[in-house]
Amino acid sequence: MIPLRTLRFGPKLTEKLLASGLDSLEALLRHYPVRYEVIQSIPFDQWQKGDRIAVEGQVIQPVRSNRVRGNLTVTRFALQTAYGLFNVSIFNRPWIANLNGIVTVFGRYDGDHSITANQYKGQPLSQLTGIHPVYRLGHGLTSADLQKAIGTALQHVELAMIQPIPEPLTERYKLLPLTTALRWIHRPIDDQHLKQAVRTLKYEEFLRFQTKLQFDRHENLTAQSGIMKLFDRRRVEARIPHLPFELTAAQRKVIDEVLNDLQSPRRMYRLIQGDVGSGKTVVAALAILATRLAHHQSAVLVPTEILAQQHLSTLRSYLPEDFKIELLTSSVAPKVRKQLLEDLENGTIDCLVGTHAIIQDDVVFKNCGLVVADEQHRFGVNQRRLLSAKGDRVDFLLMSATPIPRTMANVLFGDLDISTIDQYHASKPKVTSTLIPSLEISSMDAPIQKALADHQQVYVVCPAIETDEEGELTDVQTVHKALSKRYPDFRIEMLHGKLPNETKEAVLKRFYDQTVRILVTTTVIEVGINVPTANVMIIHHADRFGLSQLHQLRGRIGRGQVEGQCYLLSDADNPESLARLQVIVESSDGFKIAEKDLELRGPGELFGLKQSGIPSFLIANVITDQKILMTALQDAIALVDHPEDPQNKAWIADCLVEHSTQLLD
Numbered sequence: 001m002i003p004l005r006t007l008r009f010g011p012k013l014t015e016k017l018l019a020s021g022l023d024s025l026e027a028l029l030r031h032y033p034v035r036y037e038v039i040q041s042i043p044f045d046q047w048q049k050g051d052r053i054a055v056e057g058q059v060i061q062p063v064r065s066n067r068v069r070g071n072l073t074v075t076r077f078a079l080q081t082a083y084g085l086f087n088v089s090i091f092n093r094p095w096i097a098n099l100n101g102i103v104t105v106f107g108r109y110d111g112d113h114s115i116t117a118n119q120y121k122g123q124p125l126s127q128l129t130g131i132h133p134v135y136r137l138g139h140g141l142t143s144a145d146l147q148k149a150i151g152t153a154l155q156h157v158e159l160a161m162i163q164p165i166p167e168p169l170t171e172r173y174k175l176l177p178l179t180t181a182l183r184w185i186h187r188p189i190d191d192q193h194l195k196q197a198v199r200t201l202k203y204e205e206f207l208r209f210q211t212k213l214q215f216d217r218h219e220n221l222t223a224q225s226g227i228m229k230l231f232d233r234r235r236v237e238a239r240i241p242h243l244p245f246e247l248t249a250a251q252r253k254v255i256d257e258v259l260n261d262l263q264s265p266r267r268m269y270r271l272i273q274g275d276v277g278s279g280k281t282v283v284a285a286l287a288i289l290a291t292r293l294a295h296h297q298s299a300v301l302v303p304t305e306i307l308a309q310q311h312l313s314t315l316r317s318y319l320p321e322d323f324k325i326e327l328l329t330s331s332v333a334p335k336v337r338k339q340l341l342e343d344l345e346n347g348t349i350d351c352l353v354g355t356h357a358i359i360q361d362d363v364v365f366k367n368c369g370l371v372v373a374d375e376q377h378r379f380g381v382n383q384r385r386l387l388s389a390k391g392d393r394v395d396f397l398l399m400s401a402t403p404i405p406r407t408m409a410n411v412l413f414g415d416l417d418i419s420t421i422d423q424y425h426a427s428k429p430k431v432t433s434t435l436i437p438s439l440e441i442s443s444m445d446a447p448i449q450k451a452l453a454d455h456q457q458v459y460v461v462c463p464a465i466e467t468d469e470e471g472e473l474t475d476v477q478t479v480h481k482a483l484s485k486r487y488p489d490f491r492i493e494m495l496h497g498k499l500p501n502e503t504k505e506a507v508l509k510r511f512y513d514q515t516v517r518i519l520v521t522t523t524v525i526e527v528g529i530n531v532p533t534a535n536v537m538i539i540h541h542a543d544r545f546g547l548s549q550l551h552q553l554r555g556r557i558g559r560g561q562v563e564g565q566c567y568l569l570s571d572a573d574n575p576e577s578l579a580r581l582q583v584i585v586e587s588s589d590g591f592k593i594a595e596k597d598l599e600l601r602g603p604g605e606l607f608g609l610k611q612s613g614i615p616s617f618l619i620a621n622v623i624t625d626q627k628i629l630m631t632a633l634q635d636a637i638a639l640v641d642h643p644e645d646p647q648n649k650a651w652i653a654d655c656l657v658e659h660s661t662q663l664l665d
């Protein structure tokens with residue numbers, strides 16, 4: 001890796017780039033555009049209401065700016081163009097008033113010679129047409145910052161340590177050299193160049209992924225020989241009457257499958273699928289119990305601290321009292337951590353629950369025999385390898401709420417067995433979902449007041465953390481402010497991914513103990529949070545979420561005694577959005593919803609892969625690029641079979657290194 005400082009950016013830019021994880025030349029080059037903006041000159045007679053348009057003209061005085069609320073201003077003016085006068089509104093750009101000469105305005109055509117602009121440039125349109133990359137921003141990075149940084153990175157692309165794809169493959173598929181592909185992905189001259197770059201980089205990404213996977217298989221990390229766990233099944237059975245509920249037949253079946261795996265000489269590598277709330281945790285608990293009876297420790301890996309905390313208390317409630325379960329996250333104090341690690345190494349601890357903090361080198365088990373990974377899609381092949389190294393031929397139990405078709409699972413996870421909990425326990429309260437065609441805060445007064453009066457709590461979910469330019473009620477900050485004003489007598493707090501971990505934990509604790517009555521939040525609560533007294537959920541701009549994501553979100557409510565009420569707020573008026581939301585209203589079957597999501601969004605759309613239960617890729621899409629994926633799978637098998645070839649050898653070695661190609665959060 002060539003460190004970022006080699007590129008000699010100023011201190012401010014450097015700091016922002018580092019904060020975004022763009023810490024090397026390679027990371028910058030791999031920060032692919034999330035999409036492209038094609039700027040075209042389209043004649044006015046082809047404009048339709050709602051179209052994205054660009055038009056050049058001259059700003060006509062007077063220009064009026066008004067403060068809408070907070071720090072949001074709207075500026076209105078007339079623009080003289082070749083197609084006549086247009087009324088333009090633009091948010092938060094009052095200085096546009098001072099522009100003389102030609103400006104090009106970008107935005108949405110609202111019909112009737114009106115435009116809502118979101119951007120402008122002081123150049124004629126003819127100088128701006130072409131394909132422009134759009135990057136994901138964050139940590140104060142502006143799009144100009146990234147254009148500059150990536151421009152510089154491209155000048156040094158030859159310095160970057162980019163391992164070429166073995167030549168026979170490059171030739172067979174007529175791929176671009178990777179450095180060329182990187183140039184073209186960031187600076188496409190035209191559609192054809194872009195397509196070639198995308199094709200090459202998608203293949204590269206899948207080939208890397210599959211090479212790692214197949215290498216692991218080769219090295220026997222995922223399959224075949226394991227350690228037979230010797231335990232008396234009756235002693236596991238004996239625990240079942242002590243559980244706080246009766247197991248469903250589906251849970252029983254899955255538990256049997258897992259216990260069989262543990263007792264077999266074959267290594268367990270099993271995925272448990274089950275809709276949100278179907279009761280997967282108890283399966284893990286009994287597997288952990290069996291593992292201890294066989295004198296082995298267990299590790300439970302979860303994606304967030306909040307979830308770790310929760311699993312700790314749930315597992316403690318399912319397992320016998322003398323069972324020693326402890327928590328390790330990055331916020332554990334050094335002194336506590338030290339003791340913990342000692343106890344782990346001398347075998348006092350039976351089960352360690354934690355975030356990726358448990359993967360670190362100095363976390364040493366006496367004899368780890370089982371790794372449970374909840375919401376397993378957050379863990380990549382690398383983590384799996386590291387976890388595997390925590391014990392001798394450990395058994396793996398993966399748990400996911402997102403249904404993954406079996407064929408897909410095998411391609412993505414290697415040799416994997418799948419168990420499905422396909423039945424809800426009778427005590428699972430219903431969640432009713434209602435579509436509300438409005439974004440007005442007041443439309444939710446009745447349910448909020450009822451919840452508060454019933455000593456219940458409310459989740460309010462927003463698609464963004466900070467205000468966007470359209471200034472609608474889309475973000476946590478704005479909604480939090482509005483609600484706080486409306487319900488001054490109740491404690492209302494925010495929870496989102498940008499808060500420090502301690503703050504998050506504290507907020508959630510106050511929500512658990514009912515001090516906080518309304519939690520305004522983002523999709524951070526999507527994973528596994530369990531607050532049985534929170535049974536109302538209001539989702540702002542529900543149309544901006546994926547269906548599976550909405551289903552996950554509403555899985556947070558209806559977890560106690562009371563029926564859940566989920567309100568999907570949306571002012572979308574296009575029929576597709578409404579049809580999608582209607583699926584959520586009508587169905588509560590996660591499998592069906594996932595299928596529908598695929599069907600409705602269709603190929604070509606970017607999936608919310610992070611939420612889909614499928615490993616996330618930077619550029620390739622496991623659903624729409626299945627052909628490339630299958631090809632890469634075959635090629636990776638062949639590669640790994642011939643490590644004596646020097647090109648293959650170098651490629652495999654490179655794939656096994658953890659690259660910092662993570663997207664911004």
Ligand code: ADP
Pocket residue numbers: 245246247248251274275276277278279280281282401425426427428530559
């Ligand atoms: P998942 O992880 O699959 O989303 P959990 O394991 O967190 O689900 O279980 C969800 C809730 O259902 C928990 O409150 C748990 O106590 C409860 N539960 C699980 N299994 C049963 C059952 N068989 N009968 C009654 N309640 C159950």
Ligand code: MG
Pocket residue numbers: 280281374528
């Ligand atoms: Mg769970």
